[in-house]
Amino acid sequence: LGTSVSNQKTVEYANTLTMLHTLGFKNLFLSVEPQIGEIRTIDLTHIRWVIQGGESGSGKRPFNLEWARLMRDTCKARNVPYFFKQIDKKQEIPWDLMIREFPNFEL
Numbered sequence: 001l002g003t004s005v006s007n008q009k010t011v012e013y014a015n016t017l018t019m020l021h022t023l024g025f026k027n028l029f030l031s032v033e034p035q036i037g038e039i040r041t042i043d044l045t046h047i048r049w050v051i052q053g054g055e056s057g058s059g060k061r062p063f064n065l066e067w068a069r070l071m072r073d074t075c076k077a078r079n080v081p082y083f084f085k086q087i088d089k090k091q092e093i094p095w096d097l098m099i100r101e102f103p104n105f106e107l
Helices: 012-022 065-078
Strands: 002-004 028-032 047-053 082-086
Touching: 002 012, 012 028, 047 065, 065 082
Parallel strands: 002 028, 028 047, 047 082
Antiparallel strands: none
16 A cells, blocks of 8 residues: 655655554555655655656656655665656656665565
């Protein structure tokens, strides 16, 4: 089970996953896409995977690569597999963000 988070204002959605963990759900993930604003603080307790990316399409909003680097570093510090999906489907992903890690979900 997972939820989407797009900026600091929506980080509270990630907190609902903690409740699900207490109900026995173990394979929890966050989809941080499309990320449309900075996320400075996020609790990754019980999170088993983070997928991150920017917005695509004609009305896409800008994606700051520093948002990705901050999330990458947060995941690394918490030992959470990290998957960077895209900037906007047009820009090439920088080498330091070409990370495609997968979790070992429990069956």
